[in-house]
Amino acid sequence: MGYSREEQETSLVFDNSTSEWTVYSTVPKHIRKLTNLTELIVLESEDDRPIAVRGTLTEKQVSMKKERVYTDEQRERAAERLSKARNAL
Template sequence: MGYAKEEQETTLVYSAEDNEWSGYSCYSPHITKIVKLLGIENIDAEYEDGRESPLSIKFKLKSNQVSFRQGNKREMSEEQKQKAAERLAKARENK
């Protein structure tokens, strides 16, 4: 059954004393990423009857495993866009 869309969440809480993050997630895409990162043996997982993947997880992350980055949006000139489109068309032809 799982959780309704409006109930799905991922939370992180930082402890300066322990210098680590405590997390909880019941959002499937985040659960998948965290399990791949930490391994299923390093998380506290809750399962639903008949379900192989976790319904929700609790986990700990080291301070260096969390990063806040601002995405870099690249601005391209019309000429650069045209050249990129030509390269893509050529690559598709060679497939």
């Protein structure tokens, strides 16, 4: 059954001396994404699928950016562009 939603977590710790991130996760979505990025150590598994993993990421594999907030006008223009693109197919 894995971890309950309340127990699921992902943590990232940066080591400035090695410029590497240590990642630990019990969140299935994050485990799937991390599997494509790095080799993981499976700490716990259930039914042949990992439910707790640990791994190392390079400094450049992790980025932090400000969340973009769209105005109503920007959202409307994006919807129009998407509609035109879909109709062009």
